[in-house]
Amino acid sequence: MKSVAFGSALLLTVLACPTIGQTAGANPINPTFVGKTDEQLQAELSALKAELKRRAAAPKRSPVKPLGVPASTTAHAEFTPADLAKKHADLLQRWYVRSDPIDAFYYLYPAAPLDGKGASFSYTEDIENKARAVSVQSFTSYVLARQFFGGSGVEASQGLPELSAAAYAPYLLLNGSLTEPRKASERSALQLGVDSQYEFWGGGGPFSIQNVGFRPYFQSDFRGIGRMEGAQFLWEPYQETVNLGARYDVRQPKLIGFLWRVIGEADVLHVDRAGLSDYITGKTYSWLGGTLQTRMVLFENYNLVPDYICGRIYAAGSYQYFWDAISRISVSDLQAELGYNISNKSTPSTVGCRETAPLPSESLGKTSVSIVYNKGTDRDTLERREKYKLQLNYQY
Missing domain, CATH: 2.40.128 (Lipocalin)
Incomplete structure (x- = not known):
């Protein structure tokens, strides 16, 4: 329940605050959220949280060393088939x-x-x-x-x-x-x-x-x-x-x-x-x-x-x-x-x-x-x- 309340408060803050660089008199509502219900916004927030969680759990890719770059610039000197x-x-x-x-x-x-x-x-x-x-x-x-x-x-x-x-x-x-x-x-x-x-x-x-x-x-x-x-x-x-x-x-x-x-x-x-x-x-x-x-x-x-x-x-x-x-x-x-x-x-x-x-x-x-x-x-x-x-x- 605390996470839902925090997400709702975050959305209200975004809706209430004008975007960066917005001039006075302009529509303070971010057009991204116009016409969407609370249920739709809550669903998008849940999907975003799930994607962030998936990326955090995914294995990190090994760095690929570009040709001509000294080996000290990368943790592991690896070549891909394209490099080879x-x-x-x-x-x-x-x-x-x-x-x-x-x-x-x-x-x-x-x-x-x-x-x-x-x-x-x-x-x-x-x-x-x-x-x-x-x-x-x-x-x-x-x-x-x-x-x-x-x-x-x-x-x-x-x-x-x-x-x-x-x-x-x-x-x-x-x-x-x-x-x-x-x-x-x-x-x-x-x-x-x-x-x-x-x-x-x-x-x-x-x-x-x-x-x-x-x-x-x-x-x-x-x-x-x-x-x-x-x-x-x-x-x-x-x-x-x-x-x-x-x-x-x-x-x-x-x-x-x-x-x-x-x-x-x-x-x-x-x-x-x-x-x-x-x-x-x-x-x-x-x-x-x-x-x-x-x-x-x-x-x-x-x-x-x-x-x-x-x-x-x-x-x-x-x-x-x-x-x-x-x-x-x-x-x-x-x-x-x-x-x-x-x-x-x-x-x-x-x-x-x-x-x-x-x-x-x-x-x-x-x-x-x-x-x-x-x-x-x-x-x-x-x-x-x-x-x-x-x-x-x-x-x-």
Whole structure:
């Protein structure tokens, strides 16, 4: 009864008071209420109360981060399917030339800067002993198809993550050396396959986006002796607010730009012929594990230093660990790299180094030189190694 009395008193007050800005002599009665009975006004008041109660009880929508806005402006960095489609349209790329499959895990989420690991090549000729050696580590793929899936475009789902995009690309992986005359220690892997990647968003979890990959392949070696068949499954989460997998702050000036990645992987492989590898003929392997990777760019877009230093020096490190669920053996590999970008083209890490710097472009790729230290086991060939090398890298 008190609420009804309060509502009636409120209506009488509104009816009795002139509207704001009303001049003297004008009709003091609000035209909205003219001709309505007390019962009609009471019904409208009840309906308004019910609507306010419904809205107060409704779950709050997650904020959607607009493109180009720093992650700190929103509580959670979330992309809608519409945001994803727009982002990808600006950064579409068909060809990828990288060092390994993990470095090309960006068909659907290319928000990471162009400072990944490029393919590396080296050539040695021993004139006195009449010997030659070529070493290569590269992963080349071509995206045949991308598909972006729609959604509400308003808020992330709170149930299971939603499929937001998919991409398919045939690829060629080359990893190892070719010697002439052939040495007994020569090891190599030549892998052909189809790389498919699927992007998921939402789900109410700690990650803004998750990328899932499936990669069936056939593997031999540089001389065509080996024969293996397998399939890999990969998973990588992204959270831009902590620089996991991608960054919002690439173009902001800073002394050190930092990115880190966590990639889970499962690889089932059957060996018909071991060829130029340390695998065992006739055996099946089931590798479970993953990769932890970090990367830093020094003086990123920091225009207080000379152009030849600004955003050109990088350091990278990675650790891989895999356990074979069948034989119960494990392998690991540690890599550290210090490099210098010798390309004049502008990248996301150098676009702020000069006032007249052009926007970053994928057209000509990026060339760099680096010193690399490896210690562990190469899972493509199971070759154990510990070595330093100076290499020329190319990334597209």
